[in-house]
Each structure stands twice: as C-alpha cells, then as structure tokens.
Amino acid sequence: MTATPRLPVTLSVNGETRTLTLDPRVTLLDALREHLLLTGTKKGCDQGQCGACTVLVNGRRINSCLSLAVMHEGDEISTIEGLGTPEALHPMQAAFIEHDGFQCGYCTPGQILSSLSVIEEIRAGVPSHVTGDLEAPIPLSDAEIRERMSGNLCRCAAYPNIMAAIRDYLGEGA
Amino acid sequence: MIGQGISRTDGPIKVTGRAAYSAERQDAGPTLHGYILGAGIGRGRVARIDIAAAEAAPGVRLVWTHENAPEQGPAEGIEGDMMDRTRPELASDRINYYGMPIAFVVAESFEEARAAAGLIAVEYELEPGAFTLSGFGPDLNWRRPSQAGDIDQAMREGPVTLEETYSTPYHFSQPMELHACIADWRDGHLHLYLTAQMVNQLTTGLGKTLRLDPGAISIDSAYVGGGFGSKIVLHCEAVLASLATMALGQPVKLMLTRRQIFTLVGHRPASISRVRLAATPDGRLTALGHDALIQVRTDDAWDEGVSSVGKALYASPNRLTRQAHQALDVQPGEPVRGPGELPGLMVLESAMDELAEKLGMDPIELRLRNDTQIDPDKRLPLSGRRLADCLREGAEQFGWRDRPTRPASRRDGRWLVGYGVASSMRGHYQTSAEVLVRIEPDGFVIVRSDMTDIGTGTYTIVAQVVAEALGVPMSQIKVELAHTKHPKGNGAGGSWGAANTTVAADRAAAELRARIAVVAGTGYNDIFAEVRRHFPDGIEEIGKTLDNKDDPNYRTHAQYTYGASFAEVGVDIDTGEVRLRRMLGVFAAGRILNAKTARSQLIGGMIWGVSAALQEAGVLDPRHGHWVNGDFAEYLIPTHADIPAIDAIMLEDFDDKANHLGVKGIGELGAGGTGGSVANAVYNATGVRVRDFPITLAKLLPGLP
Ligand code: FES
Numbered sequence: 001m002t003a004t005p006r007l008p009v010t011l012s013v014n015g016e017t018r019t020l021t022l023d024p025r026v027t028l029l030d031a032l033r034e035h036l037l038l039t040g041t042k043k044g045c046d047q048g049q050c051g052a053c054t055v056l057v058n059g060r061r062i063n064s065c066l067s068l069a070v071m072h073e074g075d076e077i078s079t080i081e082g083l084g085t086p087e088a089l090h091p092m093q094a095a096f097i098e099h100d101g102f103q104c105g106y107c108t109p110g111q112i113l114s115s116l117s118v119i120e121e122i123r124a125g126v127p128s129h130v131t132g133d134l135e136a137p138i139p140l141s142d143a144e145i146r147e148r149m150s151g152n153l154c155r156c157a158a159y160p161n162i163m164a165a166i167r168d169y170l171g172e173g174a
Numbered sequence: 175m176i177g178q179g180i181s182r183t184d185g186p187i188k189v190t191g192r193a194a195y196s197a198e199r200q201d202a203g204p205t206l207h208g209y210i211l212g213a214g215i216g217r218g219r220v221a222r223i224d225i226a227a228a229e230a231a232p233g234v235r236l237v238w239t240h241e242n243a244p245e246q247g248p249a250e251g252i253e254g255d256m257m258d259r260t261r262p263e264l265a266s267d268r269i270n271y272y273g274m275p276i277a278f279v280v281a282e283s284f285e286e287a288r289a290a291a292g293l294i295a296v297e298y299e300l301e302p303g304a305f306t307l308s309g310f311g312p313d314l315n316w317r318r319p320s321q322a323g324d325i326d327q328a329m330r331e332g333p334v335t336l337e338e339t340y341s342t343p344y345h346f347s348q349p350m351e352l353h354a355c356i357a358d359w360r361d362g363h364l365h366l367y368l369t370a371q372m373v374n375q376l377t378t379g380l381g382k383t384l385r386l387d388p389g390a391i392s393i394d395s396a397y398v399g400g401g402f403g404s405k406i407v408l409h410c411e412a413v414l415a416s417l418a419t420m421a422l423g424q425p426v427k428l429m430l431t432r433r434q435i436f437t438l439v440g441h442r443p444a445s446i447s448r449v450r451l452a453a454t455p456d457g458r459l460t461a462l463g464h465d466a467l468i469q470v471r472t473d474d475a476w477d478e479g480v481s482s483v484g485k486a487l488y489a490s491p492n493r494l495t496r497q498a499h500q501a502l503d504v505q506p507g508e509p510v511r512g513p514g515e516l517p518g519l520m521v522l523e524s525a526m527d528e529l530a531e532k533l534g535m536d537p538i539e540l541r542l543r544n545d546t547q548i549d550p551d552k553r554l555p556l557s558g559r560r561l562a563d564c565l566r567e568g569a570e571q572f573g574w575r576d577r578p579t580r581p582a583s584r585r586d587g588r589w590l591v592g593y594g595v596a597s598s599m600r601g602h603y604q605t606s607a608e609v610l611v612r613i614e615p616d617g618f619v620i621v622r623s624d625m626t627d628i629g630t631g632t633y634t635i636v637a638q639v640v641a642e643a644l645g646v647p648m649s650q651i652k653v654e655l656a657h658t659k660h661p662k663g664n665g666a667g668g669s670w671g672a673a674n675t676t677v678a679a680d681r682a683a684a685e686l687r688a689r690i691a692v693v694a695g696t697g698y699n700d701i702f703a704e705v706r707r708h709f710p711d712g713i714e715e716i717g718k719t720l721d722n723k724d725d726p727n728y729r730t731h732a733q734y735t736y737g738a739s740f741a742e743v744g745v746d747i748d749t750g751e752v753r754l755r756r757m758l759g760v761f762a763a764g765r766i767l768n769a770k771t772a773r774s775q776l777i778g779g780m781i782w783g784v785s786a787a788l789q790e791a792g793v794l795d796p797r798h799g800h801w802v803n804g805d806f807a808e809y810l811i812p813t814h815a816d817i818p819a820i821d822a823i824m825l826e827d828f829d830d831k832a833n834h835l836g837v838k839g840i841g842e843l844g845a846g847g848t849g850g851s852v853a854n855a856v857y858n859a860t861g862v863r864v865r866d867f868p869i870t871l872a873k874l875l876p877g878l879p
C-alpha cells in the first residue's frame with residue numbers, strides 16, 4: 001500500500017496563518033471542518049447546490065465545497081467563526097436572532113455570510129438576473145436581495161424571517 | 175413568560191457557528207471515515223464483488239461486503255413497532271432497491287474512503303423490478319376503512335356530484351444537515367453522536383442489530399440540523415459506523431452524501447386518489463369519499479394516510495375513506511413532514527374547491543356549511559374545533575372579498591392573478607414522556623429530557639415553561655436535551671414533542687413547588703434560598719405524561735389542531751410560470767408557547783405546502799428504479815426568490831382537553847392544507863385545474879387562456 005501524497009498549503013483563516021499538509025483532494029470545506037476543526041462552515045450537499053458551505057475568499061463569497069484547499073495558497077479565508085462571538089455578535093447575527101431567521105441553524109452561517117456579501121455586491125453595482133437598468137445604481141430591493149440569496153437553501157424555510165433580519169440590519173444604517 | 179416571543183436561547187451559538195452538529199462533535203477525538211457504495215441497479219443480486227484493489231488502496235482500514243460483514247440480528251417482519259426493528263446492513267447478496275449499500279469502506283480520511291469505494295468492481299444479476307405506481311387495479315385490498323351510510327347511493331342521488339382522480343408524487347424530507355454519525359466504541363460501551371429526532375427509541379433496534387445490550391448504547395443528538403421525519407427511524411449510518419468502530423476500536427465517522435440520502439433514507443410514498451363528493455344545491459355534503467392508492471414495499475408498510483384526512487374534516491352522512499397498497503421496488507417509505515395530511519389535504523381541498531365552483535358557492539361558505547363539532551369517525555366531541563374561526567379571521571385579514579370570483583378574470587400586467595383558500599387539520603397526540611427538573615442550591619435549575627431540538631425551539635420553550643412554573647428567570651435555567659441518559663420521552667416527531675415535554679416539565683415543577691411548600695410555605699421570595707435551607711443537596715422531581723390511550727381526557731374528546739391558508743398567485747400569461755404573491759395562514763393550535771418560534775415553524779410549514787403544490791417531486795426512473803433527480807439541483811425546493819413575505823396568525827387558544835397547559839403541536843399543521851390553497855389559487859388565476867401534483871408549467875401551458 002502506497003501512502004497518499006500530500007501537499008503543503010498556507011492559508012490565512014480569519015486573519016490567522018495556518019499551514020496544512022493535505023491530500024490534494026481535500027476541499028476547502030473539509031480543510032476547514034476536518035483539519036482546522038472550524039465546523040461553523042456547514043456541509044449540506046458537497047456539490048455546490050445549497051450554499052451551507054459559503055465562506056469568503058479574499059473578500060468574495062464562494063461555495064467552499066467546490067474548491068480544493070491546495071488551490072488557495074496565500075488566500076485570505078473568512079468563516080463564520082471570524083465574524084462575531086456569542087458574547088459579541090455581529091449586528092447581522094443579532095438581527096438573525098431577533099427575527100428568528102433560522103430554525104435548525106444548519107444553513108445559518110452560510111446565510112449570514114451570504115447576506116453580508118449580497119449587500120456589498122449590490123452596492124458595488126454587480127448586476128443580477130433581476131437587475132433592470134444596468135447603468136443605474138442597483139437598488140437594495142427585496143427582489144435583488146432574494147435573487148442573490150437564492151443560492152443559500154433553507155429547508156426549515158426561514159426565508160421570510162431571513163429577509164426581515166437583512167432589512168433590519170440595513171435599517172440600522174450599516 | 176409562556177407564550178412570549180422570546181428569542182431562541184441557542185441562537186447565539188447557532189449564528190456564530192459554535193453549535194456542533196453530529197459529524198462536528200469532537201468528543202471522540204480524531205476519527206476514521208466511512209463511505210458507502212450503493213447498488214447500481216434497482217432489483218437483483220450482487221453476482222460478484224471484487225474488493226482487492228480497494229483493500230490495497232492507501233489509508234484503507236476495512237472493506238466490507240455481504241461476504242465479510244459482521245453477523246447482525248436478522249431483518250424482522252413488518253409487524254410491530256417500526257421503531258424497534260433491526261436494520262442489518264450488507265446482510266445478503268440481495269438488492270432490494272437502487273442505492274442499497276453493497277459495500278462499506280473505512281479509511282483514515284474521507285478522500286481515501288471515497289476513492290477506495292470507487293475501486294470496487296461489481297457484477298450484478300439484474301431482475302425485473304416494479305417501479306411504476308399504475309393506478310387502481312381490480313383486486314384492491316382496502317385498508318383503514320372509515321365508513322358511514324351508503325356513499326354509492328348518495329353519489330347516485332346527488333344532485334351535485336364530483337368524482338375526480340388526483341395524484342401526488344414522492345417527497346423527500348432532505349433536512350440541510352446530512353444524515354451522519356460518529357460512533358465510538360470505548361470500554362464496552364458504544365457512544366453515538368448521531369443526527370436524530372428521537373434517541374432512546376433507537377437503542378432497541380440498534381441493540382438487536384448489533385447484538386448489544388441497549389443499555390450499552392448512548393446516543394447524543396444535542397444539535398440537529400432539521401429532521402422533518404427523516405431522522406426518526408434507524409438508518410444505515412448508525413449501523414455501519416457502529417459495526418466499524420466495534421471492529422476497529424477507533425471512532426468512525428460516516429456522513430451520507432446528499433445523493434445517498436435520496437436512496438438510503440425513506441421518502442413520502444407517491445399516491446393516487448379518487449375523491450367522490452356529493453352535495454345538496456345549498457352546499458351540504460351528502461357524500462364524502464376518498465380512496466387512496468399508496469406506494470409501499472412488500473417487506474415494509476409505511477402507510478401514508480392520504481385518505482385519513484377525510485375522516486374528520488367535514489361532516490357528511492355518507493362517508494367512506496380507505497387505502498390500498500401497491501408494492502414497488504424502492505426503499506422503504508418513511509414519515510415526511512405532514513404525513514398523510516400534506517398530500518391528503520392538498521387533494522381533498524382541491525376537490526372541495528371544485529365542488530364549490532359546481533355549486534356556484536364561495537369556497538369558504540362551503541367549508542363553513544359542512545363544519546362539525548363531532549368527529550364523524552370517532553363520534554366524539556372535537557375539542558378546540560375552531561376551523562370556522564380560522565377561515566373567518568383569515569378571510570377578513572387576507573381581503574378574501576376582493577377575490578376574482580370567476581377564474582381567469584384578473585390580469586396584472588403579464589400575470590394572471592388568482593386567490594385560493596384551504597383548510598388545515600392535524601391530529602393531536604400525546605405519548606408517554608418523562609422530564610426531570612432539578613433545583614440546585616447554587617441558584618440554577620436543570621431540566622433534563624431526551625427530547626431533541628431539531629429547529630423546533632425546544633431548548634427555549636422548555637426553559638420558558640419551567641421559568642414560569644418556578645418563578646425564576648430564564649437565565650437561571652439550563653436545559654439539557656437529546657441524550658439517552660436523560661429521562662425518556664418520545665422525541666421530536668408527530669407534532670407531539672412540545673406538548674409532551676413542557677407538560678411533563680411543568681408537572682415536575684409543580685411537584686417541586688409542593689415539596690418546598692411543605693417545609694417553607696408558599697410565601698417565600700427566593701426559591702433558591704429555601705432550597706439551600708431545606709434541601710442542601712438540591713431537590714428534583716420527574717414529571718410525566720401518559721400515552722393518549724391511557725389518558726382519560728383522550729377518551730371523551732377527539733383532538734386536532736386547525737388552520738386555514740390563503741394564497742394569492744400570479745401565473746405568467748405566456749410561460750405559465752407560477753409565482754406566489756402573498757400568503758396568510760391562521761391557526762388554532764391550543765396555547766402557543768412562544769409566539770416567535772411558533773410563527774416561524776408555521777411559516778416554514780406553509781412554505782412546505784407551497785413547495786408541494788408547485789415544485790417538489792421525486793422522479794423514479796420507470797425502467798431502472800433510480801431517483802433521476804436525487805439532489806438539490808434537480809429536486810426542487812423553494813429558494814429565497816420563490817418566497818415573498820408570508821404571515822401566520824395564531825388565534826388565542828387553549829385546549830383544556832389536551833392537557834392542563836392547553837398546549838397542542840404545530841410542526842405539521844402549517845404544511846397541512848397550504849398546498850391546496852396554492853392549487854386553488856392557480857385554478858382561480860387560470861381556469862386550468864391540474865390534478866397531478868406538482869403544478870408545473872408544462873401541465874398549465876396547454877390550457878392557458
Ligand atoms: S455544501 Fe457546498 S454548496 Fe452545499
């Protein structure tokens with residue numbers, strides 16, 4: 001039996017430098033969950049269909065199950081663990097609690113990271129399927145937000161409450 | 175305290191990613207990883223299986239097939255409680271359904287296990303299988319009949335009659351957390367970190383399968399990422415991970431893939447219904463018939479009670495509801511949210527809408543006219559029967575009077591707009607449960623129960639009830655759930671968990687108050703000071719609920735929860751695309767324990783109804799018996815973009831026939847008839863009646879005006 005070949009990779013995870021030696025088949029998702037024990041990033045399908053594994057890579061959201069960890073040499077990875085703590089919640093996390101934007105909580109880290117990215121994407125003028133005028137500034141409308149959040153499935157179907165949480169967060173003038 | 179919309183106590187750890195779900199538990203330390211190879215045919219046997227290459231692959235610790243897997247308790251017949259049955263895996267060369275495990279690999283890493291599974295060479299001996307629900311045949315063996323009068327004669331006499339056939343597809347629960355287990359065999363004891371809706375119930379079947387005393391099995395399901403019925407019975411991940419840790423002496427983690435969950439966890443069976451209704455010209459039902467043909471397996475009989483909803487929803491002097499089975503070669507069926515009533519109400523409430531149209535009547539009026547205070551099936555008074563209140567209140571709040579009275583009569587730009595209504599109803603059950611409440615002298619109350627919180631808010635509502643009962647702040651209550659070491663209840667399932675657990679907890683708290691009163695009177699200010707003084711080691715009591723059949727309350731009344739849902743849809747005039755525009759549900763479900771979490775759960779259920787009407791359908795390949803659309807890309811469930819703002823109103827209610835707290839359940843109720851209201855709205859918008867669910871554009875397009 002030959003040993004599985006492994007490759008070194010250095011990532012910055014929530015601002016901390018982490019060096020791992022990994023089987024090149026390990027996804028970014030499993031590197032976080034199984035090797036760094038950062039299990040806040042969830043595995044809901046492992047095939048890019050649910051958004052539970054959403055993380056930020058160099059500031060942009062991706063499905064971490066669709067990306068191999070060794071491709072991320074030097075990248076900055078932000079996960080839910082870096083956003084806020086139970087004692088010092090990020091305002092979006094507080095809004096999710098206030099509006100009951102989850103039931104089982106399994107899709108929730110992905111929903112929260114996506115919601116923050118969605119707001120930035122709209123503000124940056126990145127168009128979506130529902131964007132009308134591509135020249136004009138894009139409104140932070142319910143339709144725009146819902147469209148861009150649609151990669152994050154919630155089987156508990158907390159969708160109306162998630163929208164209420166995002167609205168409330170925006171109302172706080174974030 | 176009880177009823178207040180208090181935010182979930184587990185919220186902070188869930189929104190920060192700190193709550194550890196089964197596969198995320200670190201209690202057992204580093205684990206080995208398992209991977210299942212499923213059968214690539216729908217029926218037949220494994221003729222030859224070669225595992226040599228897999229065994230020689232890097233990191234592999236074990237490869238099992240039916241030829242070398244450990245001996246297990248044999249499969250048991252379908253009689254008896256489905257919770258107690260064995261579930262032997264890799265027990266023979268037989269393949270009973272597509273995806274059934276034929277090999278299991280354990281390796282040092284997930285990647286190694288998965289790759290090794292791909293090296294296993296299999297030759298099959300294919301047998302023809304039955305994969306198509308064909309419709310009512312001539313030799314039907316009717317089950318669960320509930321009958322009154324003579325429905326055939328009533329149908330002949332009419333004068334207004336309706337007889338139609340409807341079909342509902344396979345549904346899958348598919349909670350977001352994958353089915354997973356970490357098994358750790360340590361010092362003769364098996365520790366499982368399992369995603370499960372009930373824990374103590376699983377040890378009997380698992381013990382018999384593993385040939386282990388159930389007392390040597392612990393199951394911990396502290397956080398569960400959704401269940402919807404799919405985490406009730408024992409599944410292969412618990413069995414295979416347990417066998418492997420017992421063989422290897424190291425902890426083993428096994429997470430099913432999303433695709434595997436479509437084959438290794440049960441589905442809601444497909445059904446075909448024949449509904450017969452007759453009424454007088456003023457809308458009094460004279461006949462109500464619902465025959466349902468349900469898919470089953472020959473060696474398993476999960477009997478989705480599609481026809482049962484017709485037993486007690488409306489009064490009719492002539493009534494017949496019954497079910498027949500057709501066995502197909504797919505995996506065993508299992509509970510999926512709203513078992514029986516989700517498909518059953520969608521069908522029956524569509525038929526009622528059709529009848530209302532034939533009568534030229536407001537569909538709400540037709541339902542009100544056939545309301546009943548006596549359960550037509552059990553012939554007992556119905557407690558808390560407030561269907562009419564739900565319908566009236568909803569009509570008012572939704573603006574029902576503005577509905578388009580003629581189908582296909584309202585346009586809004588490119589959208590045809592329609593309104594629909596449907597009733598909901600769900601049986602209320604009480605089962606035996608015990609909960610321990612303990613007051614510690616150090617100023618904390620501990621509540622222990624094996625009940626789970628699968629997103630249902632159990633941690634929160636139990637704390638609310640005990641806080642109110644003992645007069646202490648919620649912050650001083652620690653709720654410990656979902657472990658086999660805690661007092662046994664009946665878990666989360668069947669919408670009974672909240673009532674069982676809170677009623678038992680309240681009774682324990684009442685016992686504690688009584689014991690404290692004996693020594694301290696009732697005029698004390700600080701319960702903890704009295705406990706310190708009189709019970710320096712702390713004081714605890716166990717409260718109980720009885721099974722319905724042993725509780726006198728349940729002999730005098732029939733118990734259900736009620737609701738009405740109202741939907742407005744738009745249908746694109748050219749493409750037939752259906753969009754939900756708004757929706758309201760009004761519910762009477764006893765006393766509500768937490769206005770916030772209950773509303774969320776009801777809305778979630780309603781969205782399941784929307785999904786059943788418009789999207790969800792498992793497609794079984796009629797030639798090979800595999801699930802054609804077995805993943806989240808193709809088994810469509812609602813996304814953010816599909817769902818507008820939805821509201822759920824809970825009527826002020828208290829059902830003293832259910833229990834002293836007046837509480838019933840809400841887990842299934844939201845889903846109830848919601849699908850029917852959407853279907854009826856689509857008809858109202860388009861004039862096209864689709865009786866084969868879900869209502870997709872292809873079925874609407876040919877009939878669009
Ligand atoms: S786990 Fe990555 S998208 Fe589902």
Ligand code: FES
Nearest residue numbers: 103105154155156
């Ligand atoms: S909260 Fe359960 S899946 Fe979203």
